Amino acid sequence: MKRYLDKEPSSEAIASDHSNRGRTVYMVDYCDLEGGFESTASRARRRVDLPPNWGEIPVTTQKASYRSPTLLATWDLRPHPCLPRISPLTPNLKEREILKVTTGVSEYEGRIGALAELILQDELHGTPQDVQCLRFQEMMKLRGAK
Incomplete structure (x- = not known):
């Protein structure tokens, strides 16, 4: 031990070293860790319990001055639904097109059917005799062709 230190460290120094392990320089040097995380102003305030017959707590100024953002905003605050991509x-x-x-x-x-429709409409090979051709002829009459 004498190789590294001239004298033996005190028990307080060892205890503070162990308590400061894992803390940042800011926490060790500037924060009051023994005092807790409350501010000095909030620690200075005295807490008072209300008497049991106190009754209803009056409305605070914060509640009285609350204004709904939906009434104040000139734009629509509700989120719009997302359109599908x-x-x-x-x-x-x-x-x-x-x-x-x-x-x-x-x-x-597309090709052969269009050509066949033209042949049947103009009766290039004469009047159709087949049953399907007759049905086609009736269909064409309903459409307004020959």
Whole structure:
């Protein structure tokens, strides 16, 4: 021990060293840890118990001066609902209209079906004799064609 210290430390120094372990320099040097965490003003105030026949506690000035923020605000304080994000998989209808995209229409319906409709409307091969063709003819009459 004499190698590091000239004389043996007092028991008070050892106790204060143990009590200050894990504390910051601010807590050790500036805070009054023995006095508690209350301010000196709040410690100086004397606490008084009310008598049992006191009755109802009157309204404080804080309660009397309370003003509701919903009545004071000129804007809407309620949160607005979040709108769902647009999925990247949702098709852009304006873009599809410009590009003339027809999803769900097969090649047969798109090209061959349109050509067949033209042939049947103009009766290029004569009057249709098949039952399905007759149904188509009736459907075309309902639409306002020939």
